[in-house]
Amino acid sequence: MTDTAPAIELKGISKAFGPVQANKDISIRVMPGTIHGIIGENGAGKSTLMSILYGFYKADKGDVFIAGKKTAIPDSQAAIAAGIGMVFQHFKLVENFTVLENVVLGAEEGMRLSTSLGKARKELTRLAADYELNVDPDARIESIGVGMQQRVEILKALYRKADILILDEPTGVLTPAEADHLFRILEGLKAQGKTIILITHKLREIMEVTDTVSVMRRGEMTATVKTSETSPQELAELMVGRKVLLRVDKVPAQPGKTILDVRNLEVTDDKGVKRLKGVSLNVRAGEILGIAGVAGNGQSELLDVLGGIQTATGEIEVNGQPLDLTGKLSDARSRRERGIAHVPEDRQRSGLIMDFKAWENVAFGYHHDDRFNTGALMDQGAIKEDAAGKFDRFDVRPNNPALEAKSFSGGNQQKIVLAREIERNPDLLLVGQPTRGVDIGAIEFIHQRIVELRDAGKAILLVSVELEEILSLSDRIAVIFDGQIMGERLPHETDEKELGLMMAGMTGASQAPAEEIA
Amino acid sequence: MQAMPKWADIVLIPLINLLLAFLISGLVILAIGEDPVEAVSLMIDGALGSSYGWGFTLYYATNFIFTGLAVAVAFHAALFNIGGEGQAALGGLGVALVCLMLPWPHWTIALVAASFGAALFGALWAIVPAYLQAKRGSHIVITTIMFNFIAASLLNYVLVNLLRPAGQMDPASAKFPEPTHLPTISDILNGIGIPFAERTPANVTLIIALLACVAVYFLIWRTRFGYQLRAFGKSEQAAQYAGISSVKIIMITMAISGGLAGLMAINNVMGEAERLVLNSVEGAGFIGIAVALMGRSHPFGVLLASILFGFLYQGGAELALWTSIPRDLVIVIQALVILFTGALDGMVRAPVERMFLSFKKREG
Numbered sequence: 001m002t003d004t005a006p007a008i009e010l011k012g013i014s015k016a017f018g019p020v021q022a023n024k025d026i027s028i029r030v031m032p033g034t035i036h037g038i039i040g041e042n043g044a045g046k047s048t049l050m051s052i053l054y055g056f057y058k059a060d061k062g063d064v065f066i067a068g069k070k071t072a073i074p075d076s077q078a079a080i081a082a083g084i085g086m087v088f089q090h091f092k093l094v095e096n097f098t099v100l101e102n103v104v105l106g107a108e109e110g111m112r113l114s115t116s117l118g119k120a121r122k123e124l125t126r127l128a129a130d131y132e133l134n135v136d137p138d139a140r141i142e143s144i145g146v147g148m149q150q151r152v153e154i155l156k157a158l159y160r161k162a163d164i165l166i167l168d169e170p171t172g173v174l175t176p177a178e179a180d181h182l183f184r185i186l187e188g189l190k191a192q193g194k195t196i197i198l199i200t201h202k203l204r205e206i207m208e209v210t211d212t213v214s215v216m217r218r219g220e221m222t223a224t225v226k227t228s229e230t231s232p233q234e235l236a237e238l239m240v241g242r243k244v245l246l247r248v249d250k251v252p253a254q255p256g257k258t259i260l261d262v263r264n265l266e267v268t269d270d271k272g273v274k275r276l277k278g279v280s281l282n283v284r285a286g287e288i289l290g291i292a293g294v295a296g297n298g299q300s301e302l303l304d305v306l307g308g309i310q311t312a313t314g315e316i317e318v319n320g321q322p323l324d325l326t327g328k329l330s331d332a333r334s335r336r337e338r339g340i341a342h343v344p345e346d347r348q349r350s351g352l353i354m355d356f357k358a359w360e361n362v363a364f365g366y367h368h369d370d371r372f373n374t375g376a377l378m379d380q381g382a383i384k385e386d387a388a389g390k391f392d393r394f395d396v397r398p399n400n401p402a403l404e405a406k407s408f409s410g411g412n413q414q415k416i417v418l419a420r421e422i423e424r425n426p427d428l429l430l431v432g433q434p435t436r437g438v439d440i441g442a443i444e445f446i447h448q449r450i451v452e453l454r455d456a457g458k459a460i461l462l463v464s465v466e467l468e469e470i471l472s473l474s475d476r477i478a479v480i481f482d483g484q485i486m487g488e489r490l491p492h493e494t495d496e497k498e499l500g501l502m503m504a505g506m507t508g509a510s511q512a513p514a515e516e517i518a
Numbered sequence: 519m520q521a522m523p524k525w526a527d528i529v530l531i532p533l534i535n536l537l538l539a540f541l542i543s544g545l546v547i548l549a550i551g552e553d554p555v556e557a558v559s560l561m562i563d564g565a566l567g568s569s570y571g572w573g574f575t576l577y578y579a580t581n582f583i584f585t586g587l588a589v590a591v592a593f594h595a596a597l598f599n600i601g602g603e604g605q606a607a608l609g610g611l612g613v614a615l616v617c618l619m620l621p622w623p624h625w626t627i628a629l630v631a632a633s634f635g636a637a638l639f640g641a642l643w644a645i646v647p648a649y650l651q652a653k654r655g656s657h658i659v660i661t662t663i664m665f666n667f668i669a670a671s672l673l674n675y676v677l678v679n680l681l682r683p684a685g686q687m688d689p690a691s692a693k694f695p696e697p698t699h700l701p702t703i704s705d706i707l708n709g710i711g712i713p714f715a716e717r718t719p720a721n722v723t724l725i726i727a728l729l730a731c732v733a734v735y736f737l738i739w740r741t742r743f744g745y746q747l748r749a750f751g752k753s754e755q756a757a758q759y760a761g762i763s764s765v766k767i768i769m770i771t772m773a774i775s776g777g778l779a780g781l782m783a784i785n786n787v788m789g790e791a792e793r794l795v796l797n798s799v800e801g802a803g804f805i806g807i808a809v810a811l812m813g814r815s816h817p818f819g820v821l822l823a824s825i826l827f828g829f830l831y832q833g834g835a836e837l838a839l840w841t842s843i844p845r846d847l848v849i850v851i852q853a854l855v856i857l858f859t860g861a862l863d864g865m866v867r868a869p870v871e872r873m874f875l876s877f878k879k880r881e882g
Binding site for chain 1: 664740741742743745746748749752753755758759760761762763790875
């Protein structure tokens with residue numbers, strides 16, 4: 001192997017799914033010992049490209065060269081053999097196995113498990129020392145945090161002798177501190193000569209850790225540049241194909257009377273674990289309260305209680321009237337009748353029926369409305385007409401409500417949900433992860449609509465794991481950690497660092513961490 | 519991303535599945551030393567070649583439409599109701615009670631009342647497993663199949679101890695009174711001058727079955743309840759988000775499903791046997807599962823699949839009559855049809871999709 005051969009090179013990769021060209025003539029060269037970022041909107045073809053590289057899909061055209069040698073990758077076995085390791089966005093770990101068992105799984109040697117386990121234990125110790133990848137090999141996956149779980153995924157790849165590591169949106173579930181730690185690990189791996197491909201939609205990460213970056217848009221590679229020679233603004237424009245506003249344009253809030261008042265809310269899940277431990281907060285008319293926190297700290301439960309999906313104890317008042325938290329009127333339909341609209345965190349599983357036509361989804365949750373019904377029959381004409389209007393006003397593309405919801409991109413699906421919930425003109429809008437999996441162009445639009453609703457004097461409760469989003473949209477920020485509100489801050493008086501510490505359970509720099517995070 | 523046109527999905531693939539099933543059935547017939555070509559022509563001739571054959575084919579098809587619709591409605595709510603057998607048996611009890619307990623002046627009034635009784639009894643029999651599913655989380659597949667056995671035992675008891683006329687040896691109810699006898703298809707057709715073979719069991723229930731197809735179509739795709747039912751079937755989580763009560767959907771859907779299965783009794787108990795006998799359902803409840811699978815849970819598909827299975831039933835009887843091929847072979851053919859249309863669907867689908875894709879590419 002000569003020094004000049006790229007660790008991995010793709011030449012003219014094309015892949016179509018039916019009429020959709022997911023990848024069009026894509027070529028990349030990634031030099032060994034570098035971190036290469038791939039950035040692009042959702043649906044730009046990043047994941048397809050990586051799936052081709054990992055042997056999940058077969059490219060229609062084009063070749064893959066590993067260390068200068070043309071290599072066919074018909075399946076993931078071949079990818080592993082070629083030294084490619086993949087860390088998926090959603091971890092593929094067996095929850096009730098130990099770290100060691102997970103690392104060995106699929107790479108067992110011989111008849112007896114103990115031989116492999118012994119070998120893996122030695123190897124893990126070495127890897128831990130080399131790369132700052134400390135994990136207790138005997139801990140069960142279910143008992144360790146997501147940051148640790150991700151390390152196990154990296155260890156799995158390294159155990160299989162991966163020289164090229166692909167990470168797909170690795171920081172989505174991490175706190176800022178955990179993300180920083182991950183980047184240190186990546187730097188360490190790079191220093192040892194490993195090649196890393198980082199797929200992300202976060203410009204900041206690209207700027208922070210990569211050496212070179214490729215931008216994808218609509219299945220094409222629009223540019224490959226040295227990270228040191230570009231700027232977030234330029235990358236964003238390359239991704240979207242036009243100028244974009246990275247900041248939200250808004251005037252100061254004019255808060256009115258209290259719309260939502262939550263006192264001492266507690267939620268216990270079916271396993272008997274307390275997910276909310278006495279949460280109190282309020283939202284006034286004409287303001288956006290942002291809930292910052294790492295996923296899984298109770299913010300989903302908070303939304304679910306308010307949206308009528310989960311029962312709870314405590315007190316909630318909306319417009320001065322108490323909400324039923326356990327009884328007959330604690331369902332989502334009753335909540336809607338009380339003027340609460342809900343844009344759920346998981347639009348694909350909750351907010352939309354993916355197999356339904358888009359126009360059918362426009363009535364979803366409001367299917368009892370008189371305007372959508374004539375007797376027991378649904379008034380399809382009225383619903384279709386309503387859908388057509390919403391599609392126009394929210395610029396949903398393609399502008400065809402007769403398509404099934406699943407055939408729209410993430411951003412356009414979100415616009416359908418938003419159109420439905422915002423146009424109800426609710427007193428209180430619950431918004432969960434409004435821009436998760438949404439492309440930059442649509443983010444701008446979605447943020448503007450949320451701010452518009454605020455300016456119309458409505459109360460908005462925003463839950464997001466994107467700190468940037470919380471900081472730019474909220475008028476007040478409450479930080480949630482382990483089912484408790486750690487404190488409230490005003491966006492112009494705080495920064496990502498302080499919020500990051502609070503999200504990790506620390507209320508001040510001087511205090512000891514509530515839980516080990518690193 | 520549409521890999522293939524809709525007609526291919528609805529027509530071509532089931533057709534290929536069917537052909538494969540018949541091909542292997544042919545091999546089985548060859549293996550037992552008979553001539554498959556002759557067997558097929560016998561079946562077609564016997565089931566479809568005369569109005570006499572049609573009279574039987576349509577009779578069986580009527581049974582399967584009801585049980586097929588029953589399974590299809592539940593499928594849309596992601597509920598697998600395999601208790602059609604027991605629900606239809608209970609429907610029979612409902613029909614028998616209505617026909618025997620009260621004096622009926624005319625068959626039309628008796629038909630309305632018996633339909634009500636059949637649907638009510640079938641629905642009640644389905645509501646118990648539905649309640650257990652909705653409130654207690656007992657899986658409906660397990661409970662409905664167990665309820666088939668309970669229904670069989672219950673009917674056994676009722677027929678032997680309660681409904682059997684004194685002095686009769688046979689565990690069956692008394693013959694229903696004359697005014698409850700339903701007109702057959704031949705009565706109707708001959709009445710308007712169209713010749714149709716007499717002494718065939720197909721009766722006026724066929725028309726009710728066709729109406730049921732239309733009603734189920736409207737229920738699923740046009741009513742607000744159908745909208746909620748389909749949403750629940752696609753995603754329970756989303757249904758909860760939308761404020762759709764899972765308990766309500768499960769209970770009502772299963773009641774409708776059981777009611778449809780129960781309605782089958784008008785055909786076989788009131789229309790054909792004119793009394794309630796043991797094991798009157800004869801497996802039609804299970805055939806309903808195959809019919810719903812093959813008909814893609816769409817009422818029109820269910821109708822076509824029912825006619826196909828009616829043909830297989832009647833053709834199979836003809837085979838047993840004229841050749842040494844046992845009637846059980848029909849069960850083999852049915853099993854193959856179910857295997858290919860249900861379980862092995864993907865085997866045919868993938869290559870056909872690829873074919874359409876390469877076709878499209880050559881065009882584009």
